[in-house]
Amino acid sequence: MTRVQLFAGVLTATLFLANHTLAGGFQLNEHGARAMAQGGAFAARASDGSAIYFNPAGLGFQSDASVYAGITTISPTISFYGPVESDPGVKTSMVSQTFTPFNVYLVAPVTDRLVVGIGAYNPFGLGTEWPNGWAGRFLTTKVDLKTYFVTPTASYRLTDQLSIGAGLNYVMGSVMLGQDLAVSSVDLPTSPHVSVSMHATGVGYNVGLLYKPLDVLSVGASYRGSVKLDAKGNVSFNPDYAALALPTGGVNTTIKLPATGFVGVAWTPMKDLQVEADYQFIGWSSYDQLTLHFAADNSETVAPKNYQDTYMLRVGGEYTMDAFHFRAGYVYDHSPVKTEYVDPLLPDANRNGVSLGLGYDITSHLSVDAAYFYLKFDQRVAVNTIPQTSFDGTYTSHAHLASVDFGYRF
Amino acid sequence: MNAWKTTAVAVVAFVLVFFGGCTDNGPGVFAPSLGSKTVTKYVAIGNSLTAGYQSNGLYQSAQIYSYPNLIAGQLKLAGATLGTFEQPLYSDPGTPGADGKASRYEIISLVGPVIGPRGLAPGSPLNLSLARPYDNLGIPGAVIFDFLDSASFASKAVPPRSNPLFALILRSAALGNSVFAQAKALHPDLVTFWLGNNDVLGYATSGGVSPAAPTSLAAFTYLYSQAVDSLRAALPNASIVVANIPDVTTIAFFTTLGPHIAAAVAASGAPFRYQKHGETGVASGNTTFTEATPPLICLTGSAYAPLLGQPTGKWYRDKGYPSLPAGIDTTKPFGFHPQNPWPDALVLDADEQAVAATAVAGFNSAIATAAQAKNAVVVDINAFFAGVKANGYFWAGEEFTSEYVKGGLFSLDGVHPSSRGSGVLANQFIKKMNERLGTKLSYVDISALPGIPAGLSKEGNAIPIIPPEAFQELELLWGSR
Structure with a gap:
């Protein structure tokens, strides 16, 4: 029975921000244009600097010092039809945005068998923004999650066929969340807009193994441990009605990025042609709930997520002709989000993607890779969404991705 | 060069067939309708x-x-x-x-x-x-x-x-x-x-x-x-x-007043005394709000809830009683004494529920x-x-x-x-x-x-x-x- 319970109680912790999530399926798969052009099926070759992401053991087979750096643009188009609770016929389009994850990898052989490297890249990220005043404004208006991994890596070639590698992940992240606050009782001139901004750090590791039993066959496996991100920041409300006693000020949470593992097989069926197929496991069940803790009134909100472990299938190939490398690939990405947990923060769905790309060796030292990727989400029908969401409807999504990377071999 | 062309054609064909272009087809138009009904009034x-x-x-x-x-x-x-x-x-x-x-x-x-x-x-x-x-x-x-x-x-x-x-x-x-x-x-x-x-x-x-x-x-x-x-x-x-x-x-x-009164009763350590159905004088109702069906307190009692435990006859004054009903003593603590109980009209007891x-x-x-x-x-x-x-x-x-x-x-x-x-x-x-x-x-x-x-x-x-x-x-x- 606090003093403000009767009225401010409309905003008590059990309700407040209960729907916040950092969304799921927010893994990014663009870590180098060469790999992206082949559907990201690269763990069994890992033959450029992006090995630091795909399989650190790949460095052990790289005899030259190199730099590999580039950028990707991601342009998603997402629409929502609903909510069924009011009018299933209303279409809302997400605000158009373009995201630009980058990658930089440095590789340096130390001895004939020991190769070290360091990479910076964005394995997880997400951005969704819905129009002001839209039907789901009490769930979300904006989410922006960025992660930056910095990964010093070492790889050792045990034999001419077998290499191992390991890296340490230092992770920095930023999280921005926006929504309007539902005050179900009294009439407010303007619903308070909630803005949460947090920064996070965490540490993780990755390991890998690459085995080439035959000249035409290689097998790779890698594993990246989950990373616990401790996020701290501020929450603000605009307008901040004093009578509502909103918990302006400190906010913190813990986000557990999922562990993930690759197993891949690459084959060279004929001269100048390489093909690869990979299976990727993603341990999304680590993301079972999201708890935000508010310092001002020591309250907490818990949003159930209950993501499921999931997988991706990747196939791709590369055909080399003189200085040109022609690439193509296909990806199937199985959604970790159960139907009742689908919400507009990240309207996830099973995805199919196709990629095309071209590499060109400008000189014997300098090369450029370009890739295009089209990602089509299955239409996702959210039904019987959990009470805190209560937002049924249909999501349609697709995305265009383009990437360019430059490589320099010393 | 032929291999590259063949590959390119195959990939493009695959893209077109598999994805049918880049349009998102929504769930179809929902148009509100009256179905087979006609509604004019x-x-x-x-x-x-x-x-x-x-x-x-x-x-x-x-x-x-x-x-x-x-x-x-x-x-x-x-x-x-x-x-x-x-x-x-x-x-x-x-x-x-x-x-x-x-x-x-x-x-x-x-x-x-x-x-x-x-x-x-x-x-x-x-x-x-x-x-x-x-x-x-x-x-x-x-x-x-x-x-x-x-x-x-x-x-x-x-x-x-x-x-x-x-x-x-x-x-x-x-x-x-x-x-x-x-x-x-x-x-x-x-x-x-x-x-x-x-x-x-x-x-x-x-x-x-x-x-x-x-x-x-x-x-x-x-x-x-x-x-x-x-x-x-x-x-x-x-x-x-x-x-x-x-x-x-x-x-x-x-459902509004009950929890507040229950908290006050718990804090006082004494049971809440209220009139059961039809009682006008000394009350037989007695609760600490812990039973399966505690009495429900009417919102009409909101002006009286803050007076709990005080010697008060506000209820009888407000209701214009010419004299106190038999057995009532308003010098006793209101709501905590059988002779100054919470009135019947402000509570729905278990029988009434x-x-x-x-x-x-x-x-x-x-x-x-x-x-x-x-x-x-x-x-x-x-x-x-x-x-x-x-x-x-x-x-x-x-x-x-x-x-x-x-x-x-x-x-x-x-x-x-x-x-x-x-x-x-x-x-x-x-x-x-x-x-x-x-x-x-x-x-x-x-x-x-x-x-x-x-x-x-x-x-x-x-x-x-x-x-x-x-x-x-x-x-x-x-x-x-």
Whole structure:
């Protein structure tokens, strides 16, 4: 029975921000244009600097010092039809945005068998923004999650066929969340807009193994441990009605990025042609709930997520002709989000993607890779969404991705 | 070069065939429709809940959010040619109470908080000259008996009913000499019918005192089936949608004060003493609110709750007792002594709750039977509110509960829905109509409806203080019939 319970109680912790999530399926798969052009099926070759992401053991087979750096643009188009609770016929389009994850990898052989490297890249990220005043404004208006991994890596070639590698992940992240606050009782001139901004750090590791039993066959496996991100920041409300006693000020949470593992097989069926197929496991069940803790009134909100472990299938190939490398690939990405947990923060769905790309060796030292990727989400029908969401409807999504990377071999 | 060309062609073909281009095909167009129904006239029959009565008054800014008016809006979106859905609008601040001032409650101060009438001059009727019956025939205070009763409307304005709203809403016998006659005269093809609440609510909200019993089940069953039979006979082809009666214990009127008093009782260590049904003097009721069915404290007790433990005779002064009832000693601590107990009229004890629950169950059974016999659709409001009480109600990220004020569903009198609550009710009707009548109506956007008006300059407190005289209207509406 606090003093403000009767009225401010409309905003008590059990309700407040209960729907916040950092969304799921927010893994990014663009870590180098060469790999992206082949559907990201690269763990069994890992033959450029992006090995630091795909399989650190790949460095052990790289005899030259190199730099590999580039950028990707991601342009998603997402629409929502609903909510069924009011009018299933209303279409809302997400605000158009373009995201630009980058990658930089440095590789340096130390001895004939020991190769070290360091990479910076964005394995997880997400951005969704819905129009002001839209039907789901009490769930979300904006989410922006960025992660930056910095990964010093070492790889050792045990034999001419077998290499191992390991890296340490230092992770920095930023999280921005926006929504309007539902005050179900009294009439407010303007619903308070909630803005949460947090920064996070965490540490993780990755390991890998690459085995080439035959000249035409290689097998790779890698594993990246989950990373616990401790996020701290501020929450603000605009307008901040004093009578509502909103918990302006400190906010913190813990986000557990999922562990993930690759197993891949690459084959060279004929001269100048390489093909690869990979299976990727993603341990999304680590993301079972999201708890935000508010310092001002020591309250907490818990949003159930209950993501499921999931997988991706990747196939791709590369055909080399003189200085040109022609690439193509296909990806199937199985959604970790159960139907009742689908919400507009990240309207996830099973995805199919196709990629095309071209590499060109400008000189014997300098090369450029370009890739295009089209990602089509299955239409996702959210039904019987959990009470805190209560937002049924249909999501349609697709995305265009383009990437360019430059490589320099010393 | 041929290999590259072949590969490129194959990949492009794969992309085109597999993905069919880059367009997102939505789930198809949803167009609200009436299905096979034709709706040219919709009439709503009921009581205060249907009238759009809110916060202890009838006033325009609440009437426009009555659930029938919201349903009419959704019907029009689906192509119903209703014209204007006519209501007995009454300008803000609304209808007068017994003192001649507007009876509407407002949040007077968030400090306290203090809730009650502001003592404003009342509004006036805006639509009296309509030359036909109103489409919204919800009359605050109406019981099931009133539907077919052809007694003069003016006779209900004087004691014992003392309810001027029959004459205000039904106006002239020339338009029809009963609610039924006026509804029939409109030739509706859609009727919603929600009566019967007041046949138990008056008993419950008066703490089982006035009236001392709900309408008898035999009388209710007879009157209800007679009502539905009459409607069906008069309107053989109309869609008739009836709603049943929620358990009275789900309303904020009964759930607000109890927890505060229970906390005060727990803090004091002494049991709460209250009068059981029919007691006027020394009380036999005795509780620490830990039993399975603790007494429910009426919201009408809000002005007395802060006096717990004090020597006070405020209740008897407010009620104009010429002398204290036998056995009462107001020098004893109020609510903690059998000789200065919490009054019977402010508590619904376990026996009274059982009487109310039995009445509700019986009434709802009678409603289901009568509706089935005459091909009327039943909206199970009772089940809906039981669910809200247990789990709350969520809408697109917004949570509603049955709690007073902060829950968002009830207006300031704790009995009648807020505008958003009316939207929730309208959606229950719409859902059932879509299920049973084959209509495809879209739902009311709850978050677009206004909340309870409140100044937001100060913090609120735990126990709402509602002046005792503020409840006169409720007592007049339900007190006798």
